[in-house]
Amino acid sequence: MARRLLPVLLLSLLTTFAAQADTGEVHKPSANIVSHADVMQWMLGLGAVLVLFGLFVWLLRKSGTLVGGHKNELAVLSGLSLGMREKLVLVKVGEKQLLLGVTPGRVEKLMELEGESRLFSSQSDKGDNGSFAKKLQQALQGRTDA
Incomplete structure (x- = not known):
């Protein structure tokens, strides 16, 4: 107008x-x-x-200078493709990490990780301690390495 x-x-x-x-x-x-x-x-x-x-x-x-004060509260840490349309996505929400199953019509929370069970403890060691798939497999088997 x-x-x-x-x-x-x-x-x-x-x-x-x-x-x-x-x-x-x-x-x-x-x-x-x-x-x-x-x-x-x-x-x-x-x-x-x-x-x-x-x-x-x-x-x-x-x-990028006009961003809300909670810039690091929500972040996608990693993702793993399971097929043509399905993915696993690890999302940081505050101090928790959520493992989400994502399909074209649905997003479902599969696992909630907090404290010592988190896959990545900080942004600096995110890429240094192995791949996302390896850490996910360890978390699903219940033996996380700190």
């Missing part, structure tokens, strides 16, 4: 100024009368501020 309104406002503002220039009138502000040109100028200024604000927010989102 704003994209359609802005050209109309610009055209109206330009025609108003062109008409004043042709007649030789000089716009003198009056205390009681608000002219069409004044309203158009305010609308144009407001539109410019809103466009700049939207551009600024878009740039912040794209750069």
Whole structure:
């Protein structure tokens, strides 16, 4: 809507100024009368501020600096494909880890891991202590290595 309104406002503002220039009138502000040109100028200024604000927010989102305070509360740690459409996904939710079975029509919680039973204790040793499949097999057999 704003994209359609802005050209109309610009055209109206330009025609108003062109008409004043042709007649030789000089716009003198009056205390009681608000002219069409004044309203158009305010609308144009407001539109410019809103466009700049939207551009600024878009740039912040794209750069990644506009993120909520709970950035590390939810993260996908790893995944394992079981076939064409099925996957196991390990998700970190706060201090817990959830093992999820994901299919095209359903997401099901298979296991909840917390404390010593977690597969990855921190982000730094995530890739250093073996593959996800090996750790998952160890967790399912009940013998986790710390």
